[in-house]
Amino acid sequence: MKYMILIYNDATKEPAFGTPEFDAMMGDYFAANEKMKADDVLRGGEGLQGIDTATSLRITGGKVETMDGPFAETREYLGGYYVIEVDDLDKALEYAALIPSAKFGTIEVRPLMNFDPAG
Amino acid sequence: MTSAPQTIAATKALTQVMRDDRGRLLAALVRALGTFQRAEDALQDASIQALKHWGRNGVPNSPQGWLLQVAKRKAIDVIRKETSAENTAKSIAVLQEDASAEGEIDTMQTIPDERLRLIFTCCHPAIEWKSRVALTLRTICGLTTKMIANAFLDTEKTMGQRISRAKSQIAAKGIPFVVPEVDQWDARLDTVLATHYLIFTTGYAREDDLGETLCSEAIYLTRLLKTLRADDPEIEGALALMLLTHARRNARIGADGTAVSPADQDTSKWDRRAVAEGQALLQTAMSRRKPGPFQIKGAISDCHMAEDGPDWAQIALLYQALWRYEPTPVVALNWAVVAAEMGQPAEALTKLEGLADALKGYQPFHAARAKVLAQLDQKPAARQAFDQAMAMADNEADRRFLALQKAKLE
Numbered sequence: 001m002k003y004m005i006l007i008y009n010d011a012t013k014e015p016a017f018g019t020p021e022f023d024a025m026m027g028d029y030f031a032a033n034e035k036m037k038a039d040d041v042l043r044g045g046e047g048l049q050g051i052d053t054a055t056s057l058r059i060t061g062g063k064v065e066t067m068d069g070p071f072a073e074t075r076e077y078l079g080g081y082y083v084i085e086v087d088d089l090d091k092a093l094e095y096a097a098l099i100p101s102a103k104f105g106t107i108e109v110r111p112l113m114n115f116d117p118a119g
Numbered sequence: 120m121t122s123a124p125q126t127i128a129a130t131k132a133l134t135q136v137m138r139d140d141r142g143r144l145l146a147a148l149v150r151a152l153g154t155f156q157r158a159e160d161a162l163q164d165a166s167i168q169a170l171k172h173w174g175r176n177g178v179p180n181s182p183q184g185w186l187l188q189v190a191k192r193k194a195i196d197v198i199r200k201e202t203s204a205e206n207t208a209k210s211i212a213v214l215q216e217d218a219s220a221e222g223e224i225d226t227m228q229t230i231p232d233e234r235l236r237l238i239f240t241c242c243h244p245a246i247e248w249k250s251r252v253a254l255t256l257r258t259i260c261g262l263t264t265k266m267i268a269n270a271f272l273d274t275e276k277t278m279g280q281r282i283s284r285a286k287s288q289i290a291a292k293g294i295p296f297v298v299p300e301v302d303q304w305d306a307r308l309d310t311v312l313a314t315h316y317l318i319f320t321t322g323y324a325r326e327d328d329l330g331e332t333l334c335s336e337a338i339y340l341t342r343l344l345k346t347l348r349a350d351d352p353e354i355e356g357a358l359a360l361m362l363l364t365h366a367r368r369n370a371r372i373g374a375d376g377t378a379v380s381p382a383d384q385d386t387s388k389w390d391r392r393a394v395a396e397g398q399a400l401l402q403t404a405m406s407r408r409k410p411g412p413f414q415i416k417g418a419i420s421d422c423h424m425a426e427d428g429p430d431w432a433q434i435a436l437l438y439q440a441l442w443r444y445e446p447t448p449v450v451a452l453n454w455a456v457v458a459a460e461m462g463q464p465a466e467a468l469t470k471l472e473g474l475a476d477a478l479k480g481y482q483p484f485h486a487a488r489a490k491v492l493a494q495l496d497q498k499p500a501a502r503q504a505f506d507q508a509m510a511m512a513d514n515e516a517d518r519r520f521l522a523l524q525k526a527k528l529e
Contacts, residue, residue: 001293088295089245090303111293 002043002085002112003092009079009105011050028100036084036095045082076105083112129173133166136182141261142343144186146233149240149296152194155258155286160197165190184225234259235347236296238340242311243294250285251314252321257282259343260336269329270321305353305411312357312413315340319361324513326372334365355404356414362397363420366390371516378520381423394424412444431460448477456487464494482511486521498528 015021036042054070070077079101086092089109096107136144141162148158165186179185241254249271256262256270268278288294299307315337322333341358348354370388373379401421404414419437422430438454451474459467471488478484489504505525512518 003293087293088297089243089293090295090297090299092293093245111291 001088001092002083002114003089004110004112005045005082005084005092005096005099006078006108006110007080007082007099007101007105008076008108009101010076011079013104014101015104025100028098032095032098032100035098036082041084041086041091041095043083043085045080047080048078051077079105125177126170126174129170129178132173132178132182133169136186137166137261140183140227142234142237142259143227143230143232144183144190145258146237147187147230148190148194149237150231150233151191153296154290156283156290157194157197158190159258159286161190161194162186164193168193179224181224181226183227183230187225187230232347233296234343235298238311238344238347239298239307240289240294240296242307242314243289244307244310245292245294246285246288248314248317250281250288251310252318253278253282254285255314255340256318256336259340262332262336266329266332270333308351308353309412311344312341312353315344316357316361316413319364323364323368326514326516331368334361334368337361338365350407352404352407352409353411353413355400356411356417359397359400359404359417360413360420362393362400363417363424366393366397367424376516376519377523378514378516382428386424389424397421410440412441415441415444429460431457435461448474449481449483452478452481452484452487456491459487459491459494464491467491468495482508482513485511486517489521490524493524493528501525501528 015025033042033045051070054068056067056069056071058065058067082095082099084092084095086095089111092109096102096109099107101107145158145162148161149155152158152161168189169182169186173179173182237259238255241258242251246254253267253271256267257264264279264282265275267282268275271278273281318333318340319337322330322335322337324330325333338358338361341354341361345351345354345358366389367381367384369390370384370386371379371381379385397417398421401414401417404417415437419434419441422434422437435454435457438450438457441450442454451470455467455470455474458464458470468488468491471484471491474484485504485508489501489508492501492504502525505521505528509518509521509525512521
């Protein structure tokens with residue numbers, strides 16, 4: 001099964017750039033990436049730019065409404081994702097637990113529908 | 120032709136098998152068919168067939184094996200009609216191989232016991248806690264949806280929807296039908312035991328037959344777990360805790376309908392066999408030298424039943440040990456109560472006040488606080504706390520008990 005691992009972060013709880021804690025976190029990310037690659041489960045992933053770069057839109061009464069900012073006003077925002085392919089949820093959770101942001105934020109794991117429009 | 124006695128015999132045999140072996144059959148079918156829904160539907164279909172066939176031809180030598188074989192054949196028919204994925208062909212092949220081994224109907228000895236997988240899947244942490252309880256009671260214990268709904272004070276319809284949603288979630292989320300690996304075992308077992316214990320406490324809070332049923336089912340489940348995985352001290356500890364608590368069921372409410380604390384109970388009403396079994400289990404568990412929260416809670420329950428009254432000093436030490444595993448406000452509350460019992464009500468009150476925010480919605484907090492305030496002779500505050508505790512009590516016996524304590528203030 002394919003799973004998307006969504007990383008929700010509170011930027012204020014994350015270690016600051018330039019601190020040893022930040023370096024340790026990046027090291028853990030690197031290790032998680034290498035492990036997923038070595039196990040041949042990694043199918044994709046990215047980090048997202050900060051929420052100050054987010055633009056949202058919705059269509060109301062046939063008109064496109066564009067808004068500055070992310071979808072919902074919460075403390076934890078989607079900061080990045082992985083797509084992995086594994087046998088079951090237990091395996092997916094094992095990889096999710098390798099992601100260092102689990103210590104500062106929340107990692108959500110959801111199965112994909114296998115409906116890739118990009119083919 | 121089907122005669123009436125044969126029909127009755129078939130019905131009786133089927134009822135018996137479904138009561139004793141439903142969980143076992145269902146577990147084997149989930150393993151073979153891959154989903155809960157398919158397994159349940161297939162077993163249901165097979166039961167209907169059984170009534171017809173057994174009524175006509177007599178009950179087979181291995182009713183369980185017969186049901187399993189027919190269930191698998193029914194499932195093949197259903198899967199064939201589903202015009203979906205390629206793996207349908209694969210799953211049919213696997214099934215056919217299994218179901219067409221003619222003349223070799225499985226017996227209870229040869230049907231693989233997959234119940235450990237079933238227990239862990241029903242209590243997977245990715246399933247919401249209430250659904251874990253409902254799935255466990257439905258699939259392993261075979262309780263009706265109506266009974267489970269009553270236990271939760273839900274309607275049958277709501278509970279039915281909850282159970283079927285949980286079953287489809289297992290498939291949709293990709294929750295595997297496996298026994299957890301060694302590195303996951305402790306955490307996953309804890310979730311299973313917590314679910315069983317929740318069934319127990321839900322039953323213990325009720326005074327009716329359903330309450331008794333829930334307690335018995337929780338004990339049955341934990342006993343089953345112990346059979347399937349011998350030598351695990353936490354399973355033994357959880358079973359001991361339930362047995363020791365359940366042993367006091369008939370003594371916990373006095374003749375006038377007032378709740379009685381263990382120290383004041385008529386011990387002749389305790390179930391001595393359950394006490395002996397619980398104590399022996401605790402001994403065995405502790406001899407394995409791998410302590411855990413359920414063993415500690417079992418030991419606390421045992422100390423409450425000591426011949427010369429509760430051994431508070433020992434209980435205080437046990438709460439200190441439990442705190443390492445469960446640093447929760449509820450454990451802190453119980454620990455504070457012990458301090459009050461050991462003649463330190465002022466310290467206990469300070470501790471309790473610190474928990475007020477976390478536990479203001481928890482009835483035992485108000486009951487404990489009332490008792491400590493009474494001990495300190497702070498009458499108006501105690502009265503208020505008793506009223507609060509009585510208003511939040513969920514049964515009449517506890518309310519009477521509190522009213523009695525409050526009356527003693529005057």
